Amino acid sequence: MSTHPDLSTLYPPLGLVLRAGDLTLRPLSDADMPEYAALLRRPIFADPTGPEVFPWYRAEPDERELDALRFQWRLRSGIGPEEWTLVFGIWAGGRLIGSQDVSAVRFAERRTVSSGSWLTLDAHGNGYGTLMRQAMLTLAFDHLGARRAESCAVVGNAPSFGVSRACGYVENGTQVSALRGSREVEQRFLVTPETFRRPAVPVEVEGLTPALRAMLGA
Structure with a gap:
């Protein structure tokens, strides 16, 4: 029997778990990567040629998978108080259906997070998109002490x-996309703890240890 500590003890982000209704959100681990890679081959957008399609999704499936795995490992290795991104896999009924991220720069000073998310097309229409965003915002506002949460989406x-x-965001100006390979105009959105529309179900947060708080500047 191994006497070594669990990896989530050595690397605290991997021990974080959010539960809300039918959904479980937890940072993607190496063990999840084959299932995550398979998910990237499935339809995400109703119109695969639309302006809202992520530039990375336009790549051929093999290239899309490899780039996504590299991206996940790079984000994981870069988590620290100055800058961080947590990428949550979204499970519904034990099935991986999408991704929700939350990120910050100098969080201890700015108390501001930003986010992005996607679901496979067959998971749309169940309220999951709203609930997973609400779960993330509950973590950010109630447990990390964020005062602002920002998001953006391609106009249209x-x-x-x-x-x-549905989560209580208000429009907050526009911008040209910063994503590599995109020049689309995006609508910015802003939500605060005062305007946040909370989910109808409780959000449980596990694994937010002192060590993880220190890593996030919280």
Whole structure:
């Protein structure tokens, strides 16, 4: 029997778990990567040629998988108080259906997070997009002490706009996308603890240890 500590003890982000209704959110681990890679081959957008399609999704499936895995490992290795991104896999009924991220720069000073998310097309229409965003915001506002949460979506992306508004975001100007390979105009959104529309179900947060708080500047 191994006497070594669990990896989540050595690397605290891997021990974080959020539960809300049917959904479980937890940072992607190496053991999840084959399932995550398979997910990237499935349809995410109703119109695969639309302006809202992520530039990385336009790549051929093999390239898309490899780039996504590299990206996940790079983000994981870069988590620290000055800058961090947590990428949560979204499980519904034990099945991986998408991703929700939350990130910050100098969080201890700015108390501001930003986020992005996606679901496979067959998971749309169940309220999961709103609930997973609400779970993330509950973590950010109630447990990390964020005072602002920002998001953006390509102008015309009605489903994303709908999720933002359902969570209490308000429009906050526009910008040209910073994503590599995109020049689309995006609508910015902002939500604060005072305007946040909370989910109808409780959000349970496990694994937010002192060591993880220190890593996040919280």
